[in-house]
Amino acid sequence: MTANVPTVSFNDGRSVPQLGYGVWQVEDEVAADVVVQAIKAGYRHIDTAAGYENEGGVGRAVKESGVAREDLFITTKLANGDQGFDSAKKALETSLEKLDMDYVDLYLIHWASPQRGKYLESWKALIELQKEGKAKSIGVSNFPIEQLEEIISETGVVPVMHQIELHPEFQQGELRAYHAKHDIVTEAWSPLGQGGDILKNEVITEIAKAHDADPGQVIIAWHLAIGNVVIPKSVTPERIVSNFASVELELTSEEIEKINGLDNPDGRIGADPANPGF
Secondary structure, eight states: OOTTSOEEEOTTSOEEESBOEEOTTOOHHHHHHHHHHHHHHTOOEEEOOGGGTOHHHHHHHHHHHOOOGGGOEEEEEEOGGGOSHHHHHHHHHHHHHHHTOSOEEEEEESOOOGGGOOHHHHHHHHHHHHHTTSEEEEEEESOOHHHHHHHHHHHSOOOSEEEEEOBTTBOOHHHHHHHHHHTOEEEEESTTGGGSGGGGOHHHHHHHHHHTOOHHHHHHHHHHHTTOEEOOOOOOHHHHHHHHGGGGOOOOHHHHHHHHTTOOTTOOOSOOTTSOOO
């Protein structure tokens, strides 16, 4: 079922399916339905967050799917308002209750939120939670390099993954180079640029035509080819299936280079992690 999805190794000895299914902006009841569809389509990696308010739906879907918990990779994230040592530990307990699970495979700090000044103590809490077995692996999301360096130097524990906004028009070269140097896996959120103009870009549409594929599949195949873990979101049954089929699409090195050429340093869509405003 998922034999064709590559896995990416973590620096803690564990690994993650490179293609996952994201549920950002999916209501709880809808999540309960579409996650079952995603698992049926072959996904074994599901990405949620406390802030998405759909952990309960994800948990119900996992139960309903009939797939054994140990055969799935489940990620959730610490909400900004729960940052802090004790509150981060309590927050994962709450998430586990909603998910109806004993552990998550990956727990991330959702945003560094530097103005709060609590990301370091939150990271120390995640280290404890991993020791307790409640999070098998730990990482971060939306961290500027300065904050990444601080949590690593202060604790000696390197995140296994950093989840960041990343798509062909915003490729985050500096961060990806930092990740490669420190053996941190790069995971892309909004991997399709939130379905904007990138899907109509001539470079992408020409490559799609050449492969008898759709533009979304081409972009996901590009992420996979350059080593990113990618978590596209869709609530459309056909799109859930077609996104998964991207693992079968092999781009040529020339095609990858053409997509690399679409990078725009000003192409950020979401908030700036250095000053997110929340």
